[in-house]
Amino acid sequence: MNQQRLVNTIRDKASFLCVGLDPDPARIPVHLGSGPEAVLAFNRAIIEATADLAVAYKPNVAFYEALGAEGWEVLKETMAAIPEGCLKIADAKRGDIGNTATRYAQAAFSAWGADAVTVAPYMGRDSVEPFLAFEDKWTILLAATSNPGAEDFEFHGAEGGQPLWRRVLEVSRTYAGAERLMYVVGATRPEWLAEVRAVVPDRFLLVPGVGAQGGSLEAVCAAGWAEELAGGLLVNVGRSLLYASSGEDFAEAARKEAQKNQQAMAETLAQAR
Amino acid sequence: MNQQRLVNTIRDKASFLCVGLDPDPARIPVHLGSGPEAVLAFNRAIIEATADLAVAYKPNVAFYEALGAEGWEVLKETMAAIPEGCLKIADAKRGDIGNTATRYAQAAFSAWGADAVTVAPYMGRDSVEPFLAFEDKWTILLAATSNPGAEDFEFHGAEGGQPLWRRVLEVSRTYAGAERLMYVVGATRPEWLAEVRAVVPDRFLLVPGVGAQGGSLEAVCAAGWAEELAGGLLVNVGRSLLYASSGEDFAEAARKEAQKNQQAMAETLAQAR
Numbered sequence: 001m002n003q004q005r006l007v008n009t010i011r012d013k014a015s016f017l018c019v020g021l022d023p024d025p026a027r028i029p030v031h032l033g034s035g036p037e038a039v040l041a042f043n044r045a046i047i048e049a050t051a052d053l054a055v056a057y058k059p060n061v062a063f064y065e066a067l068g069a070e071g072w073e074v075l076k077e078t079m080a081a082i083p084e085g086c087l088k089i090a091d092a093k094r095g096d097i098g099n100t101a102t103r104y105a106q107a108a109f110s111a112w113g114a115d116a117v118t119v120a121p122y123m124g125r126d127s128v129e130p131f132l133a134f135e136d137k138w139t140i141l142l143a144a145t146s147n148p149g150a151e152d153f154e155f156h157g158a159e160g161g162q163p164l165w166r167r168v169l170e171v172s173r174t175y176a177g178a179e180r181l182m183y184v185v186g187a188t189r190p191e192w193l194a195e196v197r198a199v200v201p202d203r204f205l206l207v208p209g210v211g212a213q214g215g216s217l218e219a220v221c222a223a224g225w226a227e228e229l230a231g232g233l234l235v236n237v238g239r240s241l242l243y244a245s246s247g248e249d250f251a252e253a254a255r256k257e258a259q260k261n262q263q264a265m266a267e268t269l270a271q272a273r
Numbered sequence: 274m275n276q277q278r279l280v281n282t283i284r285d286k287a288s289f290l291c292v293g294l295d296p297d298p299a300r301i302p303v304h305l306g307s308g309p310e311a312v313l314a315f316n317r318a319i320i321e322a323t324a325d326l327a328v329a330y331k332p333n334v335a336f337y338e339a340l341g342a343e344g345w346e347v348l349k350e351t352m353a354a355i356p357e358g359c360l361k362i363a364d365a366k367r368g369d370i371g372n373t374a375t376r377y378a379q380a381a382f383s384a385w386g387a388d389a390v391t392v393a394p395y396m397g398r399d400s401v402e403p404f405l406a407f408e409d410k411w412t413i414l415l416a417a418t419s420n421p422g423a424e425d426f427e428f429h430g431a432e433g434g435q436p437l438w439r440r441v442l443e444v445s446r447t448y449a450g451a452e453r454l455m456y457v458v459g460a461t462r463p464e465w466l467a468e469v470r471a472v473v474p475d476r477f478l479l480v481p482g483v484g485a486q487g488g489s490l491e492a493v494c495a496a497g498w499a500e501e502l503a504g505g506l507l508v509n510v511g512r513s514l515l516y517a518s519s520g521e522d523f524a525e526a527a528r529k530e531a532q533k534n535q536q537a538m539a540e541t542l543a544q545a546r
Contacts, residue, residue, distance in 0.1 A: 022373070024372075060369070060373055062367075062369055062373045062374070062376040062377045062380070063373070063376060065376065065377065065380045065384075066376035066377075066379050066380050066384070068345065068384055069342050069343075069345040069346055070342075072341065072342040072345055073342055093367070093368050093369050093393075094335075094366070095366050095368065095393045095395075095415075096333070096335055096366050097418075097420045097422065098420070099297075100295070100333055100335045100336070101335075103335040103336060103338065103339035104335045104338065104339075106339050107335070107338045107339050111338075111339070111341055120366075120368045120393045120395045120396075121395065121425075121426055122368075122393045122394065122395045122415055122426060122427065123393075123415065123418050123420055123422055123423060123426075123427075124420070124421075124422025124423055124424065124425030124426055124427070125421070125422035125425050126420050126421055126422040127420070127422055128422075142395055142396070145370075145396050147370045147371070147396055147397070147399050147400070148397075148398070148399055149370065149396055149397025149398035149399040149400055149401075150396060150397055151397065152394075152397030152398050152440075152444050153394055153395060153396075153397055153437060153440060153441060153444070154395065154396075154397070156429060156430050156437050156440050157429050157430030157434065157437070159434065160433045160434065161430065161432065161433065161434075164426060164429050164430070164437060167425075167426060167429050168426060171425050171426070
């Protein structure tokens, strides 16, 4: 999916909602049963209930890897269940070099059928460019994340220089295929988001941390908006939507949560025009 | 496997050789056939031919992930084929937070049967401690890697402060379970290795980059030796061993390459005493 199509989809759906598909077997409604089949049934119901409200879905690969070999099939089937018009993001946070990185990229883009994959920048250029070599695919690089541990390394060098996350933004813009980059920036500290937006005005940002983690949609939009990209934001909502109800009405409850988010997004988009 | 047992194994075998099991389907000898079964047959033959010469084996997970769902089984079977006395390292370079990290750790330690897993430090404490929570298991954190792109971020902050890799060493030592840490340090620039050793005198270092990538075993030992750990080094040899011959004698040729490395290691161990 190219950038213009993503922008059009956001305007058409009046939404920049990304649904995080991180299915915890312990929290899946009991009536769906258990095991990999229950996970797949859960995902399909969530996708069906939210398909007109979301522009992206983001399965976190760890949740599938933990299911064993069957998890691989569940991930592929989940990707296949996402409507074609939505961006399919494999949240894999992979990071390895050269041919090894190419194998991870092939797994994500070819085997799983993802449009985009999250990548960790630690090892530098030769760990990122193999992903960027895939045309019509997106590489979403970790920049400033929303977890407490982000303070350990992502801000290193800020005293007397620039923080690491800023160097990641600036250096990665020089990589071959950099026009296929997006960045992960946490919602919990919107002040970072404003700084990120200043460095990368022309790139989409994937923003986790709204909802269960405490980030505010309003603050995210105020800080990170890029009007020419219909905001340039993909705001991920995970647990608060997936587990809105633990009963047989889980999909309906998830839809209500998605609607609540989408309506707020529609208002922001309307105001920004 | 605890640290004392690893030290004893190194002294008993007079070796600190780690064999990198990164099987490229395109380079597997033709007579083994093709597909996941050929990969497994190849790995088993390499392990059998080198089991008395190596103290660790390191399958890189990308090579298995790229094989699809069957790759998962090949990885498990490969881990199962590694003799119990050897350290089984899943080279996964995972990096995610909290419960998600725990799922990756479960996949590596429980599902695949690894003793150790490589982890990327970018996201900080809450992306590393979930791995360290597994007792009798090892977390091998990326520090200063040997690839060209390492310059992009791993040295960030060095001007007027300390490089990122050094901060990774120092901060990670404060993590809960830090006694179960090892570090990845590339062989291609031994001067880093000496600096790493000065910061972490009491930890094992996993050293890739000897052989095909051009690092020298002699220089690695001179720079990174920790006598109380029988050197404290696990030197990985991959392609130069796996593909020593492309013919029916591939396992024999791999054994010769392993012997060459082991003999040099035995001499170093003997001299160091």
